[in-house]
Amino acid sequence: MIPTFVITLREGVEASLIVGIIAAFLVKEGRRDALRQMWIGIAIAIVLCTAVGVGLDIASEELPQKQQEGLETIVGLIAVVTISYMIIWMTRHSREIKAELEGGAASALAHGSAMALVGMAFLAVLREGFETSVFLLAAFQDATNTNGAGAGAVLGLICAVGIGIGLYSGGVHINLAKFFKITGLVLVFVAAGLLATAAHTAHEAGWISSFQSEAVSLRWLVHPGTVSESLLTGMLGLRPAPTQIEAFAYLVYAIPMALFVLWPRGRKTVRRRIAEPGVGAARTPA
Secondary structure, three states, X not given: OHHHHHHHHHHHHHHHHHHHHHHHHHHHOOOOHHHHHHHHHHHHHHHHHHHHHHHHHHHHXXXXXXXXXXXXXXXXXXXXXXXXXXXXXXXXXXXXXHHHHHHHHHHHHHOOOHHHHHHHHHHHHHHHHHHHHHHHHHHHHHOOOHHHHHHHHHHHHXXXXXXXXXXXXXXXXXXXXXXXXXXXXXXXXXHHHHHHHHHHHHHHOOOOOXXXXXXXXXXXXXXXXXXXXXXXXXHHOOOOOOEHHHHHHHHHHHHHHHHHHHOOOOHHHHXXXXXXXXXXXXXXXX
């Protein structure tokens, strides 16, 4: 439940932020007529992303067992790569993302193109939706309780929409840098768990045959069938008895990525800007 909740919450907030800023600009410029086209475009993007996720799931179920495991491995690896790119990009740009989005929207309107904003909203939702489809498909394949995973996804989406509406109306103020840092750290462990699962399914598909003995027993901590197992597996991606290749994949990914997300940023950049000649009023990161 927790991985799917964090995935839809994070992706949903990012999409809601973009859509909210664009909607605010359209209303501010008196282009409420373009709002209808924007919502139609968003609806089409959601349908397309849902169709991709359903199509991949159906294709997986119709394949023989080994091919299913192979497809699950590929989907898991794609999800890990995409999550990693998202974490790295957002960690570097989370302080400026709102200002950059507002600048892009203002630039589009300055050139007299409300439809450019509609296109921005469509592409933003399409991109986030495709990413979410791949993430959720991998997370559902990795989940022991699909009902809980589904509930987590729905709850995360509802919370994301609520936060988006609050940001749009001005009634909610959140520190986006901290929000993306916290959710990014959780996603690091989610991605590490997905990578370990991909190592497992690759073995089931016959692609990996080495290093399959048990690396460590975590049964004392991760009790199968308990709430603690759901929390530890969901938050940290821990398994009761990972194999050597699974433990290796998990640690090699989780340690450097967690350090990257937690590494302090921003202060040196701000001090350097203030010290530069002629930069008396350097822009403070959002």
